[in-house]
Amino acid sequence: METYYKPEHLTKFEEIGKEASGLAEKFFDYYNAVFAEGELTEREKSLIALAVAHTVQCPYCIDAFTQACLEKGSNLAEMTEAVHVVTAIRGGASLVHGIQMRSVAEKLSM
Amino acid sequence: MNCEQISPENKSVLGKDSLTVEPFRLTLAKHGLTLERQRTATLQINVGLLCNQRCRHCHFSAGPDRRESMRSETVNEVIAYAQGSHFDAIDITGGAPELNPNLVTLIEKLSPLAPRIMLRSNLTAFNGATREHLMDLLKEHRVAVVASFPSFNESQADSQRGGGVFQESISTLKKLNAMGYGQDGSRLELDLVSNPTGAFLPSSQAQTETRFHQVLEQKWGISFNNLFNFANVPLGRFRQWLLQSGNLEKYIEKLASSFNPCAVEGLMCRTLVSVSWDGYLYDCDFNLAKGLFMGGRKIHISEMSGPPEPGSPIAVADHCYTCTAGAGFT
Structure with missing residues (x-):
């Protein structure tokens, strides 16, 4: 079935450098530096990336970082908890706006 | 690029022509x-394929039958x-x-012949009235125990190695610790081997070892000496699982694309002979599984x-890509 998202595009990511190689090079250098071990381990960074991938709902990122998390030694229980963290923050972000709603409504209401 | 099919039978099973990697040689x-x-x-001495477990990543398809x-x-x-x-x-x-049944003879006769002797154990085969004395024999001859322990997550470990294996492994590790194995100064070495629980490559050995030390100590009070992180070899039962789960093609491509020329120098086949x-x-246990004789x-x-x-x-054959992927398999 024809879809907008194609899994093989993930492996062609570097082709984005074809028209703007300097910018792509800067991006990929930065990207690789970000995921190298620093104060956070590579495993922790992959879990964060997995969570963000769910937040931005990028299927390429979910595919890539599910694999990365497994390869960095995370297990499915930890990865599932990371997705619940996303859900809590996204849900909380909606809910906390309810205070704005209540404030506007209270101002307008008798 | 000069490419060839991995093997004709897999080409037909997969029903596609795209399963190609450059030959290892x-x-x-x-x-x-x-x-x-x-x-x-x-x-390295492979005493046979009889096993009480039927692990899904086994490159030999070892098992009770x-x-x-x-x-x-x-x-x-x-x-x-x-x-x-x-x-x-x-x-x-x-x-x-x-x-x-000849293990006792092997250990008794071989242990005086080399500075280091080791036994690869799945940690559950020690159990049973007729075999518990083996642990005392290992201690007596200072045999290093190299134990399979893929994950400290019970469901992941059991999914690779069989229901109940994880808890039994924890219990055996505690017994080995109580005998002095894995304890500082005991000279009784207890090493763990962790294989990925699926079609993905292992994590960095140093990072994994640190984490296993922390978690095993914290959760179960278990200590060990070293952890070795090995990629799964696409042979035997693991290859069957890769085929059935639709992961074979990507896994082989991943191994080949992760070829690290620097890993070749330290490959175990350069310094080991397997009988x-x-x-x-044979040049290694994987070539034994594949039926590729030494040289x-x-x-x-x-x-x-x-x-x-x-x-x-x-x-060499294409499964050799397993040992040269990333940091390598030494």
Whole structure:
């Protein structure tokens, strides 16, 4: 079935450098530096990336970082908890706006 | 790029022509590398494929129904070979070596012959009234225990190795610790081997070892010496699982694309000779599983008067990409 998202595009990511190689090079250098071990381990960074991938709902990122998390030694229980963290923050972000709603409504209401 | 099919049977099973990787020997040549023996320091003995477990990542398809088992005649030939060869290390593996009735003889006769002797254990084959004495025998002869322990997550471990294996493994590790194994200053070495629980590559060995030390100590009070992180080899039951789960093509491509020329220098096949349950020699346990004889020649251990010569060629095939992926498999 024809879809907008194609899994093989993930492996062609570097082709984005074809028209703007300097910018792509800067991006990929930065990207690789970000995921190298620093104060956070590579495993922790992959879990964060997995969570963000769910937040931005990028299927390429979910595919890539599910694999990365497994390869960095995370297990499915930890990865599932990371997705619940996303859900809590996204849900909380909606809910906390309810205070704005209540404030506007209270101002307008008798 | 000069590519070839991995094997015709997989091409037909997958029903597509895209399962291609460059042959391993060509990849070596492209990097100007040759795979030859250095001094052979380790004798690995595979005593047979009988196992009480049926792990899904097993490159041998070992299990309770396998009949391959080293007989006493071959055991004596192996001992005679070790006596004349002066190996630095002797590594006993299987299947589950604990199930071979000749294991006691092997340990008693081989342990004086090398500075280091090790037994690969699945941690559950020690159990049972007739085998618990084996742990005392290992301690008496200072045999290092190299234990399979893929994950400290119970569901992941059991999904690879079988229901209930995780809890039984924890219990055996505690027993080994109580005997002094894995404890500082005891000179009783307990190492863990962690294989990925699926079609993905292992994490960094150093990072994994640190984390396993922390978690095993914190959750179960278990200590160990070293952890080795090995990629799964696409042979035997693991290959079947890769095929059935639709992961074979990507897994093989991942191994090949992760080829690290720097890993070739330290490959275990350069310093190890593997002998099968029926006494034939191979460059490694994976070539044994594949049926690739040492240097491509069928030689029985009784025909050998010492270790293979340095400079001898090593038989290779596409499964060798497993040992050169990333940091390598040494």
